[in-house]
Amino acid sequence: MGIREHVQLMKQSSPQMAASPLSLRDRALQSVKESLLQNKEAIFRANEEDLCRADAQQIAPAVRKRLKFDAHKLADVCAGIDSLLSLPDPVGRVTLNRELDAGLILRRVTVPIGVIGIIFEARPDALVQISCLCIKSGNCAVLKGGKETASTNKILFDLIHQAAVSAGLPESCLLQASAHSEIDELLECDDCVDLLIPRGSNQFVRYIMEHTRIPVMGHSDGICSIYVDEHADFRKAIPILIDAKTQYTAACNAAETLLVNRKIAPTFLPLAAKALAEAGVRLRGTEEVAQILRRPVKTLCDSSLSSGLPDGTIHSEDILQDTDFHKEYLDLILAVKLVDSVEEAAAHINRYGSHHTDCIVTEDDAAGEKFMSLVDSAGVYRNCSTRFADGFRYGFGAEVGISTGKLHARGPVGLDGLVTYKYRLYGSGQIVGDYASGAKSFHFKDLPLS
Amino acid sequence: MGIREHVQLMKQSSPQMAASPLSLRDRALQSVKESLLQNKEAIFRANEEDLCRADAQQIAPAVRKRLKFDAHKLADVCAGIDSLLSLPDPVGRVTLNRELDAGLILRRVTVPIGVIGIIFEARPDALVQISCLCIKSGNCAVLKGGKETASTNKILFDLIHQAAVSAGLPESCLLQASAHSEIDELLECDDCVDLLIPRGSNQFVRYIMEHTRIPVMGHSDGICSIYVDEHADFRKAIPILIDAKTQYTAACNAAETLLVNRKIAPTFLPLAAKALAEAGVRLRGTEEVAQILRRPVKTLCDSSLSSGLPDGTIHSEDILQDTDFHKEYLDLILAVKLVDSVEEAAAHINRYGSHHTDCIVTEDDAAGEKFMSLVDSAGVYRNCSTRFADGFRYGFGAEVGISTGKLHARGPVGLDGLVTYKYRLYGSGQIVGDYASGAKSFHFKDLPLS
Structure with missing residues (x-):
């Protein structure tokens, strides 16, 4: 199966993911954390491979530091998961609760965005943070990380995916893309992918923005x-x-x-x-x-x-x-x-x-x-x-990136930026004809939100 | 001046428009309403011209009905303005108020989107509604209405623009595009226009979505x-x-x-x-x-x-x-x-x-x-x-359209969909180095919203 077929399956299971209860999503996060801790030696070994390859290529020290995934970084991502676990459910929040007429109740309720494609730089800790943000917010995610940390990304992804699925989330809640060519394939999936979040160099982000019809959240410049x-x-x-x-x-x-x-x-x-x-x-x-x-x-x-x-x-x-x-x-x-x-x-x-x-x-x-x-x-x-200007420093627990776009999410994007909403209208047989004819009329009464 | 130069001026004055107090925006709406009522005979005469032209072209009765702007429609749009006047300010709402540390306060505050381009069908009442929604929400707007109501659109736009400016809003708060060719020019203004809202036939909306890099809000199909x-x-x-x-x-x-x-x-x-x-x-x-x-x-x-x-x-x-x-x-x-x-x-x-x-x-x-x-x-x-599914029936006072996109605004779009937010961070000399070194730490305390 190519990326397209995988993403189509993901799209089909995204409503199940969206409807999953918080208890299940939190259980998955807990499993992810436990699995990372239990398998830390294997993760560190995989990271050593990446670092050896980087050293052979005489990579700059500042970049090497970002590639590294050691006990310190593991502790950081686990603290991040704990912080996500402590946050309330971003999904299912009622932001409007209005009686339009007797027995006709309108509710605006937060829901996950759906399928999100995230392309990020070579930073293994970013892979963990991003997957965990998507799990907590009920989104399905396609993840493509930098090739410099391919070995670390692979083991981290496999552990996270396995933990999430064994906790009860749908098999296709998460997908890893590994080949660079798969990015272009992903950019074409505008019928299945609801949002792209590219991170990395300005040039790369601009390339993404110019080559897809999928909405893109992020920023190219930071002036x-x-x-x-x-x-x-x-x-x-x-x-x-x-x-x-x-x-x-x-x-x-x-x-x-x-x-x-x-x-x-x-x-x-x-x-x-x-x-x-x-x-x-x-x-x-x-x-x-x-x-x-x-x-x-x-x-x-x-x-x-x-x-x-x-x-x-x-x-x-x-x-x-x-x-x-x-x-x-x-x-x-x-x-x-x-x-x-x-x-x-x-x-x-x-x-x-x-x-x-x-x-x-x-x-x-x-x-x-x-x-x-x-x-x-x-x-x-x-x-x-x-x-x-950073999701952690704003108290969002984590961030998927920073948006300089004006629509939807602006600034550091945490859980709140990964949800949208739908309107639920509960009736008891009401038809518009009765309101158009004047037989009935709206009385718009805002009710308490919870 | 072409559309591009006009829109550049509009972009420059959009921060003034965004910073205008509610009292000024409401005064402008009040003036608009008074001006429409005072000039109703001239408006009806202009509409007669449009209707005569339509009749000469043997237009379908259902379409003709939409072109008509009579005393009944005038009363409707005035009631719409009254309803907008009664609504609270969509701008300046604090949706997050958080003390990050002593003397370091983060506030998320709603702000207008900026410059909005709205292309709508031949319905004069839509022109009034849309301009008034933009005035109330502090947005600048470029309006392009259907050519079948060109005469009515012209007088309505002139009256609204004059009333808004004489109330104290910036000269370039509103702009009317009249030639169809100006639409393509507008689609190129992605550095000045923050959002496009096309209404009308599916084919037309799809054309807009496929020919611009400006974010588009709306829907093509309604299945x-x-x-x-x-x-x-x-x-x-x-x-x-x-x-x-x-x-x-x-x-x-x-x-x-x-x-x-x-x-x-x-x-x-x-x-x-x-x-x-x-x-x-x-x-x-x-x-x-x-x-x-x-x-x-x-x-x-x-x-x-x-x-x-x-x-x-x-x-x-x-x-x-x-x-x-x-x-x-x-x-x-x-x-x-x-x-x-x-x-x-x-x-x-x-x-x-x-x-x-x-x-x-x-x-x-x-x-x-x-x-x-x-x-x-x-x-x-x-x-x-x-x-x-309609802004009036949801109690939004009016709508600029209905969005089937998932980001930003979904469903009927009223005032809430015409604002975004910015983060305001109030400090007293804080630097990140102190938090990175551990000399200081965040305590994240949510404060009351008002």
Whole structure:
């Protein structure tokens, strides 16, 4: 059977999966956890194979770290499962309970989305998290992980699938795709797959978005900005900036752009530039920013130029035009620009940002509210690092990804983003003709939700 | 300026529109209503022009009725505005209020979607409803109505736009597209338009869905089924069937398929066939259904064959195979099939239906719940007509359309479907490094929502 036939079977059993009681889904999660713990040695051995292959290919240390699945990562995913077990059922929540007329009750009830295809990077812990989120939310899932962790993925998937099915979930609740060619096959299954969640490089996510008619949830770029307002507390601004830029540079929620109010630029910029240079960050910026930074620290500039380290000034090749602010660096580089107001900052972010997560640093409540209201992003922050944009840090237990789309789920996507709803209408023989003729009329009375 | 330039301006002012207070949006709605009432004679005259043109083209009476905008329709749209005025603000609702740690508060708040393109059929009252829904929900909207009501659309749009702007909303909150060629231009504006809502013929909606990268909300087919269970009360089943099929045959929520439990088919089918024939409905069905209907009423069949009216039997050219159940008739035709169980009915509906609205007629609670849980449609009904699938009948005040997609909004789409959300995170200098190092930890405490 090819992917298509498998996914068709999955689609057919998705209503059974959707109708499964929470007790069954939680039992499956419990079995998954036990099975992972019981088979940890075999998992670690499989992971060793992947790591050996990676070492033979002289993979970068940062990437190798992500491939690794050791006792520490196992403990993390088990804690994740415990946290999912403690969360209430995302399915079957009544979000509207309305009596339309006597004996005619409308209920809007959350239901699983159905069949979800998730394509993710080489991170074995992601496979566990994603499958467990789908099990808890009653969704069927096709999983395709990065080939660099093929051995670890295989054993993890087999253990999870076996545990879920032996707990009583349908055989085709989960499916693993392993060949890269299967991705293109999956993109064609728009009659069976309800949602695709691609993770990974911008280029890859964009490829998916452009080659399927299935709705796609996710993000390609993560161009996050920090606006330092004229009423900013610099003691907050500098640590936030350093954290947002350097705490995990390759993350989509790392800051790429610094906007500074022109009024405070002469005082703030040199301080920020010094701190950023010390943290290893190279600055790019507009000519105006470069001029301000050229003034005070001539000697420091000269001394560190020779060492090749960032010196807090902006070099001629790093002068930016407005359109350059479309770029995501994912590196120790920060693009800097001056603006006159919250409005101008918001307009820049709405135009050149990626609607992911953007922050204002200010002590002025009115400026803070204005920024949060005008900036059209999934996350709008005040006085804290953009790195907080994450399902775990939002208390969602886990996330399947972060969405920069505006429809359905926005920002970090946890269990709530994996459900939709249906309307249930309970009648006792009512027909529309009676309401059209005026023989009967609606009285719309909202009832308690539970 | 072409549509693209207009829509770019609209995109730029959409944050202002989104940030506008409810009092301003409600004042705009009030002005719209007053302006329509004050200018009713001019509106009726413009509508006369459209009707004269339609008459010259010998348009069908049913279509002509939809083009008409008279005192009755005006009263309806004004009542619609009053109902929108009475509804609470869909924007700014806090749906999550969580303290992540001391002084770090996460709020999920509803916000308008942004810029919405709505392409709708020739119905002037739809133009008023749609613009008013967008104003109330803080969205900017590009409106393209059917050309058959071009004169009425023009005056209605001008009055609404003028009233909205003079009340204080941004100049580019609303835009009317009038040439058909502008639709294709609009489909290309995926960087400015957040959502498209096409209404009208299946073919047209499918064209839109296939020719844009903008998310599309709506439905092409409306293949609604009624399943008459073995424990059905026939006194409910027959009126529901007649209403769902004939109360407004051309509607997307009219029934196209009748599924009958095999156990009751010999008694139920002849009764249903007789009632449906009397209501002018022609039956199509499987060979098995035809055989049952052939038995008892031989003479009736013969007599009415000559008159050309439905006779309650199924003629040889009307015998259906399973795959024929994919068809939407929008006519006085009903496709009939027998099934053995709720499970088989649900499987048929999930496979051949269009995930719009489907109904079970049964007195058995367990069968009802099973059907509602297994059928994967926006609306799952028990013992009432599928024709209830409508924003007004759900008490939403109005609807922009009905969605058969699973993401974001499903079923009739009112104000709730025109908003999304953003996460606001309020901090006091927090950085992620402190949580990564263990210096601080989250305590996730949900606070009251208001």
